[in-house]
Amino acid sequence: MITPVLLCGGSGTRLWPLSRKSYPKQFVPLVGEETLFQASARRVVAPDYAAPLVLTNSDFRFIVTEQLAGIGIDPGAILIEPEGRNTAPAVLAAALWVEKTDPDGLMLVAPSDHVVPDAPAFRAAVETGAEAARAGKLVTFGITPDHAETGYGYLELAEAPDMSAPAAMDLLRFVEKPDAATAEDYVASGRHLWNAGIFLFSVRAILDAFRAHAPDLIAPVSAAVEAGRPDLGFLRLDPGAWAGAESISIDYAVMERAGNLAVVPYGAGWSDLGGWDAVWRASGPDENGVATSGPTTAIDCTNTLLRSEDEGLQLVGLGLENIIAVAMPDAVLVADASRAQDVKQVVSALKAKGAGQAETFPRDHRPWGWFDCLALGDRFQVKRIVVHPGAALSLQSHHHRAEHWIVVQGTAQVTIDENVKLVSENESVFIPLGARHRMENPGKVPMVLIEVQTGAYLGEDDIVRYEDVYARG
Template identity: 60%
Template structure:
């Protein structure tokens, strides 16, 4: 049996504005009706796979659980990293957990949560080839057979050319992202693969590799696991212990130093969706080189990508060439397609200007559901709120605002002071300033309501929590 380990803590910025720190690309529905994270879970489930182990952070812990449950994976184990320490400590901690529970011979397949692999049977065939090598004690990585001189990926240098059998080949070296001339030389040589960031090994072998190559990580990761605790349906690593581990990638910590490393060629179509031009390719450009997503009209455009994230926002492209245009409610990106890799620098500029759009998503996700602001002024704010079936907001009060709730779909259980009552569609309730209150969804369907806030201060930090089923302070 193979035990999937899904790395799900990243907050990539190269697909801004659709991907932001508060809601990164692995959870977004960039392609199709499921998120990249959900597609990854499906790809690594079923016959031959054990329950997935999901390594994520504090911000995404509930999102990871909810999206797994939404596709029927109720046995996913979500592990909360209390601080960011890169992939080295994350993979080591996962290996220690699996060794404890499954033994030193347990196979673990480590994969990012935000990659696109269309040909799942071909990918699983490559995994089976990797199993053969891993059973001999090798640390196996998976490299994508390049079809162009790509400068946006790191490379794996093989000791021999792939012979078409798909078998693992000993690795000569890891190579950083090259310039265009070097990338062309790599492609011509035939002994280089794109570094896919996917790994397979036995738990005992990778722990031994850490002991040899990065022994300083063992003690803090073991302590973080031993001092960790169950928290609701999650497992939370100990903050002090995990925080004392060096922040280092798995490649730097182990793979570039280990003795027995092999690579399995992946011949299937693959993308890490690392830029908007990558998504342009995945969407499938038409005869004019144009890809679109959402409510978009194209007139006399070529070699461009146009995307509208809002149902009520119709994006029109007129006479565009080699452009990327992405429209959201609170931000619009207009860029030359050739400069798509520079979008991450846009986010740095916005952060320097303290623009909330740099990191905040227009829809704020919470463990109970989500909310979005429809209108805001100096002394009032109008929100739309969705509460999942069974979702419960914290028991709380506010110092500076009162609220009026109108249920527009579903059923709400509302507590104001000592009184609790049920509200259905088109019923409302007023929450005076300072009143202790709570709402919940006791029904089987999502509940939607409109909230109107009025007061002298409308910030989200004006919340006094008395009780919270999700353990938030």
């Protein structure tokens, strides 16, 4: 049995403003209708595969379950990392967890924010590597490069692979991200593949590799797994033990030190969407090199990406060349395409200015649904709130604001102190300052309401929770 392990904790700052710390790129439909995370999960659903095991953080746990439910996939365990410690502790935690139920099985470890258009071809490549993995090899997957990319690390082979009949091959060495001239040489050699960061190995082999090459990780990660506590269907790894694990990648901790490595060449299409230039390529530019998404218009443009993420915002490019323009409701990026890998500098600059747009997504996703801000001014805020069928907000109160709720779709069950009532479409209710209140959606369709807040302070931290079905602190 192959247990897929989906790593789902990255922030994707090079795809700002669409990808941000509060809602990173794996949860966004960047290419196609499904999100990258959903496509990653669907790719590893097959008869010989176990339910996917997911590693994520506390902020994303309900997004993970909601998106998997949206495509009809029931996950295996969902392990909650108390803090990001890079990929080596995450992979080790997954291996220790899988060892409990399938010590002789294989693990397929993959990031959840990559584009792999041909799922059957990908599973065929996994099957190609399975024999080597069962024999004790640590298998990685190398992507046949179609251009001289400086944003990826490379895998060097002894000879050029035969892509007509790919087979697991010995790896000579890992190569760091090259400069442009070196990348050209790598592509010309035919012996260098992109490092996709996807791995296949047996549980026994990877645990032996950690013991041999990263023994200092064993104790803290084992303690974090053993002392982990169940929480609403998730397993929260123990924070104290987890904090003692070094923050290090699986490449540095194990792969670059191991001698039992193999590579399966893969040439059926792949991208890690590591920058807007990669999104432009994956979006299928037209004959002029123009790729568009959302309400956009391109006039006399070449080699340009135009993307609007707001149906009410028309993005128009006139006479643009080698430009990336991405418009969100609260932020717009305009960049030279050659600087796509430098977008993370924008995030750093905005954080230094204290701009909330650096990390906070305009739509705030919660376990019960989501809300966005329609207007914000002195002593008032207007929100649109969407509550999933059967979902409920916490029983709460506020010290500094009162609220008016107007239901525009569905029916809300509203609790105000001791009173409970149904509020239907076109009806409203007032929540006085300090009142204990809750809204629930008892219906079968999403419930939408407009909330008008008034008061001296309107921050999201002005919430006192008394009861919460989602066990938030």
